[in-house]
Amino acid sequence: MSREAVERKIIQSELHNIVLADLTIGVFFATVDRMPSGDASDAGPKGPATQVRETTDPSGDLSFGSPTPADGSELWNLAREAGNLDVNSRYAYLLWCRDFADTSVVARGPRGDIAGFITGYRRxxxxxxxxxWQVAVAPGHRRRGLARHMLDRAVHRMCSNGVRFVETTVTPDNKAxxxxxxxxxxxxxxxLTRDVLFSERELGAGHEPEVLHRIGPIEGPARVLDGVLPD
Ligand SMILES: CC(C)(COP(=O)(O)OP(=O)(O)OC[C@H]1O[C@@H](n2cnc3c(N)ncnc32)[C@H](O)[C@@H]1OP(=O)(O)O)[C@@H](O)C(=O)NCCC(=O)NCCS
Known part of the structure; x- marks a missing residue:
């Protein structure tokens, strides 16, 4: 091969490398465009480990997910408005929303307002x-199956993690x-079995007894209402 031919070959090869490098950079930037911003602050997108999976009910006007500490005050307000509940401190609801979010459910209205919640834990x-621990539905959302729906969702999620019994306490005057x-x-x-867990002796004079309701064993995942997808 002549010297000129060798030089031509080298130039062609370098041009080829430059084109390849351009293509690689193009693909890299195209990939970067599709990647999340990586903002780890509260305002940024949540990563898989912290993501609260939101789902929608069949009627479409409520969505369901786990509470976050930002919901704590609203849960406290709803507990106060609901009636029939032993209302704990606002701090207790904030902590609950941080530490027991995975075992609790909130129902949100279209404007983000909280229509109902269930708080619970694995013993x-x-x-x-x-x-x-507590179930509350805002007065305007009652008698439409919302409490059942939230209970079904919570238990469905727990059953896939080995839960077979559901317990709660109810005071005898609370028919709903x-x-x-x-x-x-x-x-x-x-x-379903019932037995007094705490009486006036432990709860103090004037407090209705807390009757333990124990349900189970629940075989397989709990029934999910109206074909709603589980979390
Ligand atoms: C108890 C409460 C959560 C029920 O919420 P809800 O969304 O209205 O309940 P649902 O519509 O899912 O109804 C569930 C079942 O209870 C029945 N029910 C609901 N309210 C009722 C009432 N006031 N009287 C009698 N039965 C009632 C429903 O008919 C349904 O039974 P069904 O499946 O046989 O039809 C709600 O009334 C509430 O927030 N109460 C105040 C707080 C409270 O007492 N919490 C429970 C103690 S922790």
Whole structure:
């Protein structure tokens, strides 16, 4: 090969490399365009580990997810408005929303207002038991199956993590709550037993007894209302 031919070959090869490098940079920037911004602040997009999965109910006007500490004050307000609940401090709801978010459910209206919530936890010394601490539905959303729907979602999620029993306490005067848990037990073909857990002796004079409702065993994932996808 002549010297000229060798030089031509080298130039062609370098041009080829430059084109390849351009293409690679193009692909890199195209990929960067599709990547999330990586903003780890509260205002930024949530990563997979912290993501609150939001789902929508069939009627489309409420969405369901886990609470965040930003919801704590609203949960506290709803607990105060709901009636029939032992209202804890605002701080307790904030902490709950931070530490027990995965075992709790909130229903949000179209403007982000909270229509209802369920707070619950897996009992530390009985991990197959999901204890429902409080359920509340805003007065304007009652008698439409919202509490049942939230309970179904919460238990469905817990059953896929090994839970087989649901416990809660209800005061004997709370017909709505009693019916909620009866209806849940019936739908899941599970037994429901009742026994006083705490009486006036522990709760103080004038407090109705807290009757433990224990439901189970629940075989397989709990029934999900109206074909709604589980979390
Ligand atoms: C109890 C409460 C959460 C129920 O919420 P809800 O969304 O209205 O309940 P649902 O529509 O899902 O109804 C669930 C079942 O209870 C029944 N129910 C609801 N309210 C009722 C009432 N006031 N009286 C009798 N039954 C009632 C429903 O008919 C349904 O039974 P079904 O499946 O046989 O039809 C709501 O009334 C509330 O927030 N109350 C104040 C707070 C409270 O008492 N919480 C529970 C103690 S932790």
């Amino acid at each position: 530390p010394d009985a991990p197959d038991v999901y204890f429902v 709550s009693m019916r909620l848990f009866e209806s849940f037990a019936e739908a899941n073909g599970a037994d």
